[in-house]
Amino acid sequence: xxxxxxxxxxxxxxxxxxxxxxxxxxxxxxxxxxxxxxxxxxxxxxxxxxxxxxxxxxxxxxxxxxxxxxxxxxxxxxxxxxxxxxxxxxxxxxxxxxxxxxxxxxxxxxxxxxxxxxxxxxxxxxxxxxxxxxxxxxxxxxxxxxxxxxxxxxxxxxxxxxxxxxxxxxxxxxxxxxxxxxxxxxxxxxxxxxxxxxxxxxxxxxxxxxxxxxxxxxxxxxxxxxxxxxxxxxxxxxxxxxxxxxxxxxxxxxxxxxxxxxxxxxxxxxxxxxxxxxxxxxxxxxxxxxxxxxxxxxxxxx
Numbered sequence: 001x002x003x004x005x006x007x008x009x010x011x012x013x014x015x016x017x018x019x020x021x022x023x024x025x026x027x028x029x030x031x032x033x034x035x036x037x038x039x040x041x042x043x044x045x046x047x048x049x050x051x052x053x054x055x056x057x058x059x060x061x062x063x064x065x066x067x068x069x070x071x072x073x074x075x076x077x078x079x080x081x082x083x084x085x086x087x088x089x090x091x092x093x094x095x096x097x098x099x100x101x102x103x104x105x106x107x108x109x110x111x112x113x114x115x116x117x118x119x120x121x122x123x124x125x126x127x128x129x130x131x132x133x134x135x136x137x138x139x140x141x142x143x144x145x146x147x148x149x150x151x152x153x154x155x156x157x158x159x160x161x162x163x164x165x166x167x168x169x170x171x172x173x174x175x176x177x178x179x180x181x182x183x184x185x186x187x188x189x190x191x192x193x194x195x196x197x198x199x200x201x202x203x204x205x206x207x208x209x210x211x212x213x214x215x216x217x218x219x220x221x222x223x224x225x226x227x228x229x230x231x232x233x234x235x236x237x238x239x240x241x242x243x244x245x246x247x248x249x250x251x252x253x254x255x256x257x258x259x260x261x262x263x264x265x266x267x268x269x270x271x272x273x274x275x276x277x278x279x280x281x282x283x284x285x286x287x288x289x290x291x292x293x294x295x296x297x298x299x300x301x302x
Contacts, residue, residue: 001292004050005031006065008057011038016262016280020056023281029288036061043068052291055258059128062259077256081222081302082126084166087254090220094212096231096250100168108144111167113137118170125162126255134170175232176252177209178263180283182225183294184217186210187286188279192263200263202275212249224294225287227260229253257287 005024007017024031034044036057043064046053053074055065066075080086085102088095102124103111113119115137122132135143144165176193179186189210191201213230229252262280265272 001052002050003029003052003054003288003291004048005029005054005056006044006046006061007031007033008036008061009033010035011058012056013261013264015264015276019262019277019280020284022277023284027285027288029284034061036064040064041067043071046071054287054291057259059259062256063127065258075256075258076223076225077126077258078223079125079127082226082254082256083162083164084122084124084253085164087222087251091216091251094216094251096171096173096233096252097166097168100166102164102166104165105148105163108148111141111144113140120166120168120170122166122253123162124164124166126253132253140167172234173231174234174247175204177205177230178260179213179228179230180257180286181213181217181221181228182283182286182290184221185286186213186217188282189213190263190265190279200265202265202272202279209249216251222254223256225257225290227255227257229255 005020007020009017021031023029030048030050032047034046034057036044038058038060040060041064043061053065053071055061055071055075062075062077065071066077084095084097084100088098088100092098097120100120117137118134119137119140120132120134121140121143123129130147133143147163147165173193174195175191177189177191180188189202189205191199191204193199209230209232213228217228231250231252232247233250234247262276262283264276
């Protein structure tokens with residue numbers, strides 16, 4: 001079976017791209033590089049005929065492949081399954097933003113914020129038409145007003161006709177991790193944030209965290225191949241007599257593999273030099289192995 005990778009050569013971290021190409025070459029997996037115009041609605045011409053394809057790049061490449069009738073079935077994405085409201089429905093209070101409000105542009109004028117409180121806002125979709133952000137109530141109100149004003153003029157294809165925004169009170173996060181998952185199995189994990197600062201570490205992966213991820217994947221997965229971000233947070237008891245913070249793992253979000261970045265370690269120890277490469281290798285080998293052993297359309301419908 002001929003599996004062919006289509007790699008975006010612009011707007012992708014060069015070190016990551018070189019590692020991906022090295023893994024593909026060493027495993028005799030063919031690939032081609034394409035140039036992608038940001039926010040365009042055209043898929044670059046694919047030169048190679050193959051049995052199956054894997055696209056890797058930005059959201060623009062992923063969406064254009066997904067919307068192409070020939071290549072759609074090779075993209076690990078479904079507009080519905082990756083939406084936050086679906087993930088919250090499936091996983092409930094295992095999601096950090098369980099209980100968040102979902103509002104549309106029609107609701108913006110009626111949305112009230114406490115001016116000095118902090119809020120987290122992000123699109124309901126996984127297409128990153130704006131990045132998830134934390135801001136105070138005053139700035140959040142201004143932000144929503146700008147979105148409402150620009151709705152009719154906004155031709156951003158990443159919106160996918162969904163203006164729904166998730167709003168929740170800001171929650172303190174201690175650490176964040178990224179997990180690459182293939183057929184319900186975690187194949188590679190790394191910590192990427194600690195106390196609000198970027199800190200990439202592939203050794204700080206607690207067994208309890210991996211157990212948590214395995215358990216939620218047994219309940220539901222939005223795609224056969226996807227990326228899950230998790231967090232360790234402080235959770236306070238509702239019992240006022242037990243007001244000490246308790247640490248707990250939560251799901252932050254899930255992302256389409258075809259448009260999700262790998263984090264890179266800046267090596268501080270000798271063994272870390274090879275970790276970036278090994279992390280990418282494990283992910284690519286597992287994905288290709290899964291594709292070789294499974295037939296059909298890989299878009300999950302529910």
